[in-house]
Amino acid sequence: MSNLLEVQNLKKYFETPRGLLHAVDDVSFGIPKGKTLGVVGESGCGKSTLGRVILHLLDSTSGSISFEGEDVTNPGKTKLSELRRKMQIIFQDPYASLNPRMTVTQTIREPLKQTGGLSSGQIYDKVDAVMETVGLASRFAESYPHELDGGRRQRIGIARALAMEPNFIVCDEPVSALDVSIQAQILNLMLDLQQERELTYIFITHDLSVVKYISDDIMVMYLGKMVEKCSSKGLFAEPLHPYTKALLSAVPVPDIHHKKKRVLMTGELTSPINPKPGCRFAARCPHAKELCLKESPVLEEISPGHVVSCHLVREMNH
Ligand SMILES: Nc1ncnc2c1ncn2[C@@H]1O[C@H](COP(=O)(O)OP(=O)(O)OP(=O)(O)O)[C@@H](O)[C@H]1O
Numbered sequence: 001m002s003n004l005l006e007v008q009n010l011k012k013y014f015e016t017p018r019g020l021l022h023a024v025d026d027v028s029f030g031i032p033k034g035k036t037l038g039v040v041g042e043s044g045c046g047k048s049t050l051g052r053v054i055l056h057l058l059d060s061t062s063g064s065i066s067f068e069g070e071d072v073t074n075p076g077k078t079k080l081s082e083l084r085r086k087m088q089i090i091f092q093d094p095y096a097s098l099n100p101r102m103t104v105t106q107t108i109r110e111p112l113k114q115t116g117g118l119s120s121g122q123i124y125d126k127v128d129a130v131m132e133t134v135g136l137a138s139r140f141a142e143s144y145p146h147e148l149d150g151g152r153r154q155r156i157g158i159a160r161a162l163a164m165e166p167n168f169i170v171c172d173e174p175v176s177a178l179d180v181s182i183q184a185q186i187l188n189l190m191l192d193l194q195q196e197r198e199l200t201y202i203f204i205t206h207d208l209s210v211v212k213y214i215s216d217d218i219m220v221m222y223l224g225k226m227v228e229k230c231s232s233k234g235l236f237a238e239p240l241h242p243y244t245k246a247l248l249s250a251v252p253v254p255d256i257h258h259k260k261k262r263v264l265m266t267g268e269l270t271s272p273i274n275p276k277p278g279c280r281f282a283a284r285c286p287h288a289k290e291l292c293l294k295e296s297p298v299l300e301e302i303s304p305g306h307v308v309s310c311h312l313v314r315e316m317n318h
């Protein structure tokens, strides 16, 4: 199966008064068409920046991005507007990303009007159809965001993205701000849409139960680095990187007979600004040794599709 999106050695550094901040540092992956890559990691590890660089909302520092088999690292104006339609984003907090003075239909209509090419009748029909697709009853057509609950607001965000008929969507914590009871409805809607329209997703979250539910593959990030990537099943069955293990062990286990040893993370978070050589997780890693402080571990494929960057894992597999 060919990959819809392919990212090679992608970097995004921000210049800050204190030095270069390595927000995304040499990340490579591919996502097959119609599949979901979950991206997990603590706050500040670079998840949103990665999504924004892929969407060309931010320029990359280096590396390459290809989409539908074409290099789109530096797209020209025409290509960029095509990408702006095909690649969409759904945000965590629909309240913050929706204009409070626009009704539901105005919100969904706005990007369609800007793209041009559609008559007002066609736009009207499209808004109608897309509202139905996401389960927004027509009685909400003239409602304002503050009049709706969180779940319905997120449905507006999804409808707005969907109206552009994208084939790729970056979902940046789309259910994190919602009540747990509503989260499942929105996740199921997104899964249904994916099936119907063969959508490809990057799904960003720090909720591991959500990512397990929705992802085909999962990538774990730590301070801008991809530290592990595997099929969702494989990652939960056999996490290898010490950071992934710590993350997974912190998830409450519903089965009370299943006593899992909890790995506590201690030590301070290393700064992403002018990071020192060596493994970025070393300050918190229970297995850190001299080599870890000197040399950055490189990604290595431990088994088909399962890549890890850790000196210890590497040694154990040789
Ligand atoms: N425009 C910017 N200028 C400078 N630094 C930035 C900028 N945007 C993000 N950063 C920094 O880049 C790093 C990654 O931020 P990012 O928002 O991508 O993290 P995240 O994983 O999405 O976090 P969260 O889970 O809190 O949303 C952080 O250290 C952040 O402070």
Ligand code: SF4
Residues within 6 Å of the ligand: 241, 242, 243, 279, 280, 281, 282, 283, 285, 286, 287, 288, 289, 292, 297, 309, 310, 311, 312, 313
């Ligand atoms: S490279 Fe060393 S410090 Fe980093 S995660 Fe592996 S064992 Fe821990």
Ligand SMILES: [Mg+2]
Residues within 6 Å of the ligand: 047, 048, 049, 172
């Ligand atoms: Mg973020």
